[in-house]
Amino acid sequence: MRERIHKRIHALLMSLVLVAVPVLVAESETAPPAAATETEIVSELESPFEDVKADSPFLPGILYAVEQTITNGTTAKTFSPYAICTHAQILTFLWRACGSPAPSIDNPFPADIETNAYYYQAAVWSYEKGLTDAGFDPYAYCTRLQAVTYLWKLAGAPEAYGDGFAFTDVPDDPDALNAVAWAVKHSVTNGTTETTFSPAKRCTRAQIVTFIYRGRDMLQA
Secondary structure, eight states, rough: OOOHHHHHHHHHHHHHHHHHOOOOOOSSSSSSSSSSHHHHHHHOOOOOTTSSSOOTHHHHHHHHHHTTTTTEEEEEEESOOOBOBBBBHHHHHHHHTTTTTOSSSOOOOOOSSOTTTTTTTHHHHHHHHSSSOOOTTTTOOOOHHHHHHHHHHOOOOOEEEOTTTTOOSSOOOOHHHHHHHHHHHHHSSOOOOSSOOOOOOOOOOOHHHHHHHHHHHGOOO
């Protein structure tokens, strides 16, 4: 199945290069795709999971995440797209998306983060990359702002904030403003309305893998 998915994703990515696709409003599966061309592309994919519809705007990201072994289904037939993502999970997804590099520093965390935890290497790597500090809670839920900030930092933390920033609910903090502006500029995600980003809204598994899928070419290991 993985080989078939890989070939299908590759072919559809080549189609996307030739089609100008605007930013998706894909924060819920009920939101319609932004363009007819995108609807046609998504409808060509087949979902291997019973809880992910074939026309879901999340399906390309989910297939990409499975094919790249970033994550897999929660069972053989389900992906649990609406399960809320923890920091341990998103950092593990990002670590795998960057090639699962071995961290080059010693354990910076308190003893309550055990070395046999599934997310241990990802957590040490994230500390080394400046994504987290020693006090982060692996089981806390990840918000939209935190997710795009992780991605923004892995993209090199570029300056992106400037004129035309429309969101009134983003904290007045340089990292937050630049991360959100970067995410919108590069179509990683968009606002929940024209003037709100909903930075404190919790991210689901489907949203996280979709963000990673859209930002994949900008991530730095």
